[in-house]
Amino acid sequence: MPISKTDYTPPFPFRNGHFNTLYSSLFRKAKSISFKRKRIYTEDDDFLDIDLLENGSKKIVVLCHGLEGSSASKYIKATAALLSSNGYAIAAMNYRFCSGEINRQLITYHSGRTEDLHLVITTLIPDYDALYLVGFSLGGNLVLKYNGDGIYPINSKIKASVAVSVPVDLYGSAIKLQEPKNKLYTWRFLHTLSKKIRLKHLQYPNEVDIKLLKQIKKLMDFDEYYTSKLNGFKDAQDYYAKSSSKQFLSTIKKPTLLINALDDPFLSESCFPFTEAKNNPQLYLMSPRYGGHVGFVSKGGSYWSEQQILNFIELY
Numbered sequence: 001m002p003i004s005k006t007d008y009t010p011p012f013p014f015r016n017g018h019f020n021t022l023y024s025s026l027f028r029k030a031k032s033i034s035f036k037r038k039r040i041y042t043e044d045d046d047f048l049d050i051d052l053l054e055n056g057s058k059k060i061v062v063l064c065h066g067l068e069g070s071s072a073s074k075y076i077k078a079t080a081a082l083l084s085s086n087g088y089a090i091a092a093m094n095y096r097f098c099s100g101e102i103n104r105q106l107i108t109y110h111s112g113r114t115e116d117l118h119l120v121i122t123t124l125i126p127d128y129d130a131l132y133l134v135g136f137s138l139g140g141n142l143v144l145k146y147n148g149d150g151i152y153p154i155n156s157k158i159k160a161s162v163a164v165s166v167p168v169d170l171y172g173s174a175i176k177l178q179e180p181k182n183k184l185y186t187w188r189f190l191h192t193l194s195k196k197i198r199l200k201h202l203q204y205p206n207e208v209d210i211k212l213l214k215q216i217k218k219l220m221d222f223d224e225y226y227t228s229k230l231n232g233f234k235d236a237q238d239y240y241a242k243s244s245s246k247q248f249l250s251t252i253k254k255p256t257l258l259i260n261a262l263d264d265p266f267l268s269e270s271c272f273p274f275t276e277a278k279n280n281p282q283l284y285l286m287s288p289r290y291g292g293h294v295g296f297v298s299k300g301g302s303y304w305s306e307q308q309i310l311n312f313i314e315l316y
Contacts, residue, residue, distance in 0.1 A: 010291075017264060018265055018292065045104060055087075055089055062131065063091070064133070066136045079134065082310060083313075095113070095116065097109065107231050111167075111243045132160055136164050140166035141166050143162075144248065145245040147161055147248070149251075150248075150251060165267070168258075168271050170239070177219055177266060186219055198210055249280060250276055260285070261293075
């Protein structure tokens, strides 16, 4: 479908992808949101904590956070506040081990675990007339894969989806993050991921080998030794190949918007699916020159991407 033109022209400092990324992550003021927590139990005797913001609306938006995020992430809170003020109820997901409490099973969350997203959707569907999916980064990959991989039937109440700053090619993104200029992002992710592995080791001492942590220098190493092995993949390459959403974009059948900034430091050239967007009438692609990774700061402290989310779902 149309590769949409964008009107995002940020103030001068934010025309640097790293500045836009880091400012949004480190210096943005967090919104105060009065979420109500709901625990959903999975078929494998585990749980998911979902944070709800209900306002009587029969339209609900499921928000899916990025790697090592949660419902407390600033971009989740801000998007929840904007959408709630415009008449939408909110269900902010916390993936396994992301709500502040370790999950019960050995498995972890990852970029392709759509079964947990499906469980949340099927739990919410009976109480609402319309449902929308919005994902950021890893969460965006989940949303796109869910829409296109054909594993689960897409309920007619799901009206539209939006995905922001998405590594649709996980291998390409992993290579991109190995560049020296991206060391800070890698360090931040590995710092929290390693903490979780140490806790998993205490929970499953015979299955989780923390000695391997000494060998991890990049995210691809983590995916090789832990993400893949704990979740039934042969190795990191197998995980990337099966979980990347790019291969499923051509089969998306619901209106879906993908926003990937050209200066996003996390995204390789392969993460800009221009051909797929041209060939699928349901896939809309915005690729502004600026924005960074889940950045998109605008004048006056607003965030351009969040307004685009609202604008798009309002169409459906």
